[in-house]
Amino acid sequence: xxxxxxxxxxxxxxxxxxxxxxxxxxxxxxxxxxxxxxxxxxxxxxxxxxxxxxxxxxxxxxxxxxxxxxxxxxxxxxxxxxxxxxxxxxxxxxxxxxxxxxxxxxxxxxxxxxxxxxxxxxxxxxxxxxxxxxxxxxxxxxxxxxxxxxxxxxxxxxxxxxxxxxxxxxxxxxxxxxxxxxxxxxxxxxxxxxxxxxxxxxxxxxxxxxxxxxxxxxxxxxxxxxxxxxxxxxxxxxxxxxxxxxxxxxxxxx
Amino acid sequence: xxxxxxxxxxxxxxxxxxxxxxxxxxxxxxxxxxxxxxxxxxxxxxxxxxxxxxxxxxxxxxxxxxxxxxxxxxxxxxxxxxxxxxxxxxxxxxxxxxxxxxxxxxxxxxxxxxxxxxxxxxxxxxxxxxxxxxxxxxxxxxxxxxxxxxxxxxxxxxxxxxxxxxxxxxxxxxxxxxxxxxxxxxxxxxxxxxxxxxxxxxxxxxxxxxxxxxxxxxxxxxxxxxxxxxxxxxxxxxxxxxxxxxxxxxxxxxxxxxxxxxxxxxxxxxxxxxxxxxxxxxxxxxxxxxxxxxxxxxxxxxxxxxxxxxxxxxxxxxxxxxxxxxxxxxxxxxx
Ligand SMILES: Nc1ncnc2c1ncn2[C@@H]1O[C@H](COP(=O)(O)OP(=O)(O)OP(=O)(O)O)[C@@H](O)[C@H]1O
Ligand SMILES: [Mg+2]
Numbered sequence: 035x036x037x038x039x040x041x042x043x044x045x046x047x048x049x050x051x052x053x054x055x056x057x058x059x060x061x062x063x064x065x066x067x068x069x070x071x072x073x074x075x076x077x078x079x080x081x082x083x084x085x086x087x088x089x090x091x092x093x094x095x096x097x098x099x100x101x102x103x104x105x106x107x108x109x110x111x112x113x114x115x116x117x118x119x120x121x122x123x124x125x126x127x128x129x130x131x132x133x134x135x136x137x138x139x140x141x142x143x144x145x146x147x148x149x150x151x152x153x154x155x156x157x158x159x160x161x162x163x164x165x166x167x168x169x170x171x172x173x174x175x176x177x178x179x180x181x182x183x184x185x186x187x188x189x190x191x192x193x194x195x196x197x198x199x200x201x202x203x204x205x206x207x208x209x210x211x212x213x214x215x216x217x218x219x220x221x222x223x224x225x226x227x228x229x230x231x232x233x234x235x236x237x238x239x240x241x242x243x244x245x246x247x248x249x250x251x252x253x254x255x256x257x258x259x260x261x262x263x264x265x266x267x268x269x270x271x272x273x274x275x276x277x278x279x280x281x282x283x284x285x286x287x288x
Numbered sequence: 289x290x291x292x293x294x295x296x297x298x299x300x301x302x303x304x305x306x307x308x309x310x311x312x313x314x315x316x317x318x319x320x321x322x323x324x325x326x327x328x329x330x331x332x333x334x335x336x337x338x339x340x341x342x343x344x345x346x347x348x349x350x351x352x353x354x355x356x357x358x359x360x361x362x363x364x365x366x367x368x369x370x371x372x373x374x375x376x377x378x379x380x381x382x383x384x385x386x387x388x389x390x391x392x393x394x395x396x397x398x399x400x401x402x403x404x405x406x407x408x409x410x411x412x413x414x415x416x417x418x419x420x421x422x423x424x425x426x427x428x429x430x431x432x433x434x435x436x437x438x439x440x441x442x443x444x445x446x447x448x449x450x451x452x453x454x455x456x457x458x459x460x461x462x463x464x465x466x467x468x469x470x471x472x473x474x475x476x477x478x479x480x481x482x483x484x485x486x487x488x489x490x491x492x493x494x495x496x497x498x499x500x501x502x503x504x505x506x507x508x509x510x511x512x513x514x515x516x517x518x519x520x521x522x523x524x525x526x527x528x529x530x531x532x533x534x535x536x537x538x539x540x541x542x543x544x545x546x547x548x549x550x551x552x553x554x555x556x557x558x559x560x561x562x563x564x565x566x567x568x569x570x571x572x573x574x575x576x577x578x579x580x581x582x583x584x585x586x587x588x589x590x591x592x593x594x595x596x597x598x599x600x601x602x603x604x605x606x607x608x609x610x611x612x613x614x615x616x617x618x619x620x621x622x623x
Pocket of ligand 1: 325
């Protein structure tokens with residue numbers, strides 16, 4: 035009995051990874067992905083966030099938070115509706131794997147993209163601008179968890195019952211920008227008015243930014259453990275509406 | 289013999305639209321079971337429920353003895369699915385498509401490559417294994433899609449209209465494949481709207497329309513019904529409209545139905561009727577503007593079997609405007 039469960043678990047992990055790997059190969063070069071996933075964070079960084087007097091390390095911390103956030107959240111709303119339209123999503127839904135594994139596999143796509151893009155941002159920051167990283171391991175943990183959490187957020191939009199990626203691009207972009215502007219990325223938390231800060235706490239990006247500040251600069255406003263826990267719980271929480279909407283799709287026939 | 293599929297009172301509403309209406313049937317182990325019906329009959333809806341892609345509103349599905357609602361995992365491992373569109377990954381090569389599916393269905397690692405090669409060779413795709421599928425023809429995609437559906441050696445294979453849109457040769461190749469798979473022991477659930485295809489392939493056929501099953505029988509025994517709803521369509525000038533009475537009285541004609549400027553004459557033997565129609569036109573000094581024989585249409589078969597007036601439904605279907613072009617093209621044989 036126990037052995038059977040272990041085998042099933044191994045199967046599910048392999049299946050989830052196969053889904054993720056396949057998606058990464060198929061979708062990384064799609065214009066939608068390049069535009070919203072790979073260029074957007076740099077665009078946001080250079081247009082809103084870069085200041086002449088800013089230290090290199092500070093810039094790296096911001097850029098990392100932005101890449102993790104934008105890249106990770108871009109995959110879900112783009113890939114799933116597209117696959118539904120092409121009919122390839124049925125192949126995954128009909129396969130002998132649990133919905134949770136499928137969703138985790140899909141979440142891994144955005145997460146891996148985000149990890150890749152942040153790695154590039156990090157290397158450029160360190161090599162070209164001589165940024166110093168205070169706590170490398172915290173940085174690794176923060177990027178991993180942030181990538182997972184924001185990728186799961188993207189999945190929520192990908193799970194909306196529709197076959198048209200255009201239908202979800204709009205609301206998902208609006209929400210991402212909303213979360214971005216209320217969070218502590220552009221204005222440090224400690225400089226915010228109390229009301230603004232209270233709002234900032236609603237955005238998971240605030241915690242990712244605070245965590246990056248800890249990891250890169252060695253200082254932040256909140257506890258890094260709190261940041262980690264919030265990101266983890268946000269990621270798990272984001273999976274719930276996705277599961278619910280997948281069940282709904284199965285009733286509606288999408 | 290054991291049953292592969294047992295369906296009890298299966299029902300699906302899309303909102304207010306009743307797509308499948310309390311149908312019950314079983315598919316026996318080892319048979320090719322045809323699910324035959326016109327466009328919009330509810331075939332795809334039924335197949336999607338049988339393959340767990342769609343949740344039934346009501347009813348029970350039992351596959352290989354397992355209740356699908358309660359125990360989908362075991363059943364999913366035994367099923368292969370060829371959907372209506374060939375849903376292959378066009379950005380990947382044929383080989384990569386097969387490898388991905390093999391992983392998804394947990395084909396043992398050692399067996400994957402051997403099985404993929406064997407399938408690609410059988411399906412005539414081995415030379416193209418490293419070509420991206422976006423460069424494949426429709427027939428090649430369909431074959432790959434079937435190969436992907438059987439890489440894990442399913443005991444039950446679902447195919448949703450596998451041949452429309454293919455040239456005659458590709459369609460024949462796919463029918464041969466289905467026959468071969470069945471001979472090797474795979475139970476097949478085949479959805480189609482082509483009477484001829486069902487005739488050629490199926491051990492038993494269910495005829496479905498408007499979400500209801502009218503009959504389940506062998507093609508041989510359904511043939512009588514098919515024969516009765518063949519027809520000859522004729523347009524005469526001048527004043528073709530007024531000749532319905534005499535045309536309907538020609539020997540062998542069961543019903544005459546006006547279709548626009550034409551008359552459709554239902555008969556079991558169109559070839560015997562043709563010369564009579566021509567003779568009638570000549571003797572009344574009329575010009576034959578068009579004359580054609582029509583094979584049985586599924587709508588008509590359905591009406592014939594349910595004992596309704598044949599020829600009344602065509603208008604309704606045209607108005608609905610949802611027919612795909614191939615439905616008409618397939619059954620019309622110019623005489
Ligand atoms: N997701 C959906 N939402 C609402 N209505 C649907 C949906 N899918 C199908 N329908 C409707 O349900 C009915 C049955 O459709 P279905 O696709 O099962 O027919 P079909 O027999 O497969 O037809 P075809 O030969 O065209 O493939 C049709 O009236 C169709 O318009
Ligand atoms: Mg269909």
